[in-house]
Amino acid sequence: MNVHLRMLGCRLNQAEIERMARQLTAQGHTIVEDPALADQIIVNTCAVTHDAVRGSRKLVRQLHRSSTEAELTVTGCYAQLEPEALRALPGVTRVVGNEDKDQLVSTLTGQPVDAYDQEPIQRETNGVGAGRTRAFVKVQDGCDNACTFCVTTVARGAGRSRPLADVLREVDLLVAMGYQEIVLTGVHLGSYGHDLGDVNGLMHLVQAILAETDAPRLRLSSLEPWDLAPEFFSLWQDARLCRHLHLPLQSGCDATLRRMARRTTQAQFGALVRQARQISDDMCITSDIIVGFPGETNEEFETSLAFVEAMDFAGLHVFRYSKRPGTAAARMRGHVDEATSRERSARMMAHADAQAQRYAERFTGQALDVLWEQVAGATDRGFVNIGYTDNYIRVRCIHPRALTNHIVPAQLDAYDVEQRQMHGTPILD
Numbered sequence: 148m149n150v151h152l153r154m155l156g157c158r159l160n161q162a163e164i165e166r167m168a169r170q171l172t173a174q175g176h177t178i179v180e181d182p183a184l185a186d187q188i189i190v191n192t193c194a195v196t197h198d199a200v201r202g203s204r205k206l207v208r209q210l211h212r213s214s215t216e217a218e219l220t221v222t223g224c225y226a227q228l229e230p231e232a233l234r235a236l237p238g239v240t241r242v243v244g245n246e247d248k249d250q251l252v253s254t255l256t257g258q259p260v261d262a263y264d265q266e267p268i269q270r271e272t273n274g275v276g277a278g279r280t281r282a283f284v285k286v287q288d289g290c291d292n293a294c295t296f297c298v299t300t301v302a303r304g305a306g307r308s309r310p311l312a313d314v315l316r317e318v319d320l321l322v323a324m325g326y327q328e329i330v331l332t333g334v335h336l337g338s339y340g341h342d343l344g345d346v347n348g349l350m351h352l353v354q355a356i357l358a359e360t361d362a363p364r365l366r367l368s369s370l371e372p373w374d375l376a377p378e379f380f381s382l383w384q385d386a387r388l389c390r391h392l393h394l395p396l397q398s399g400c401d402a403t404l405r406r407m408a409r410r411t412t413q414a415q416f417g418a419l420v421r422q423a424r425q426i427s428d429d430m431c432i433t434s435d436i437i438v439g440f441p442g443e444t445n446e447e448f449e450t451s452l453a454f455v456e457a458m459d460f461a462g463l464h465v466f467r468y469s470k471r472p473g474t475a476a477a478r479m480r481g482h483v484d485e486a487t488s489r490e491r492s493a494r495m496m497a498h499a500d501a502q503a504q505r506y507a508e509r510f511t512g513q514a515l516d517v518l519w520e521q522v523a524g525a526t527d528r529g530f531v532n533i534g535y536t537d538n539y540i541r542v543r544c545i546h547p548r549a550l551t552n553h554i555v556p557a558q559l560d561a562y563d564v565e566q567r568q569m570h571g572t573p574i575l576d
């Protein structure tokens with residue numbers, strides 16, 4: 148069977164679709180890039196914002212038009228939250244909620260999903276899955292928090308962790324397939340193991356992966372700031388753990404944080420960032436911020452902006468608040484008008500760009516290891532290689548060789564404001 152796979156949204160959705168690809172390949176099916184060649188199409192949708200829902204609906208329609216014969220299976224958070232709305236779209240064969248997603252492949256094919264049958268996968272993917280160099284590994288799903296703006300906790304249910312041995316087996320497989328970097332992901336990654344009775348579950352998982360696998364690099368995806376115990380920072384004694392912490396702040400104002408039901412404050416978040424920088428002054432600390440949250444006054448926004456400035460992040464995702472049905476915030480008073488929300492977003496993004504440039508330029512003239520991830524073109528001087536350092540600086544270089552999926556040091560020369568990346572010179576023998 149020819150299967151075409153698509154996803155929108157977060158790294159967890161990406162990890163899930165990549166895992167489906169490996170499971171289908173292990174069963175002898177073929178993953179096709181062109182939906183017109185597919186017998187079966189699977190879409191992993193997102194519903195975190197209005198735009199995500201619009202994007203999910205648009206993709207489902209497009210895929211049906213591109214292959215009217217193929218069966219069209221839709222899963223993911225939008226499928227979980229609004230299955231009937233999806234069933235009403237033309238060509239949708241079946242809608243599978245998040246709680247049944249892990250069994251989706253065996254449901255579709257009627258074949259059991261072998262834990263990890265390496266041979267077909269290695270044969271099929273020539274050592275690296277779909278040209279990827281970084282593998283996203285889902286270790287946890289669901290969340291037990293109740294941030295008032297968040298629909299994910301509604302769509303993904305209670306927190307639940309994969310057994311540690313299962314994760315280690317998957318990491319071993321991915322390393323054997325040639326992946327150079329493993330990215331641990333989940334809805335609430337920091338709560339890994341809590342449901343298994345281990346409050347330090349994530350720390351123990353990272354320790355096990357570093358001790359028992361040959362993963363060249365290990366990266367942690369988003370971590371809620373209240374999840375990091377002081378001893379967690381000892382993990383960075385191992386240089387294979389990327390110096391990158393993505394800590395969603397969401398607002399830099401305590402009053403707004405309270406209405407968001409976020410379990411952190413300016414003081415707590417600031418202390419955590421200082422702790423991380425004591426471990427490594429070069430630690431890349433990135434974050435997420437919402438502007439225009441219900442009740443956010445001009446004063447609150449200015450407080451949030453000033454705090455973001457003080458935190459001096461290396462990168463910041465700025466979101467305009469999106470009212471999501473079923474969330475507590477949707478029922479709050481004081482929703483901010485569109486124009487104000489856009490103006491605040493533009494100001495916050497300007498700060499974010501300046502901070503990202505400031506962080507990257509600190510490494511000008513230094514040589515850092517880069518995992519080269521793709522070739523983005525060619526010039527008469529060679530291939531345009533793009534990659535990331537462990538502290539998440541995007542680097543571009545021109546070299547006679549395509550360096551994809553190799554970790555090669557590069558001297559960082561200059562920052563490209565437009566492309567938000569450093570130009571570098573690879574250091575090869």
Ligand code: SF4
Pocket residue numbers: 290291292293294297298299300334335371
């Ligand atoms: S921690 Fe909050 S924002 Fe994150 S998934 Fe849970 S409820 Fe949503």
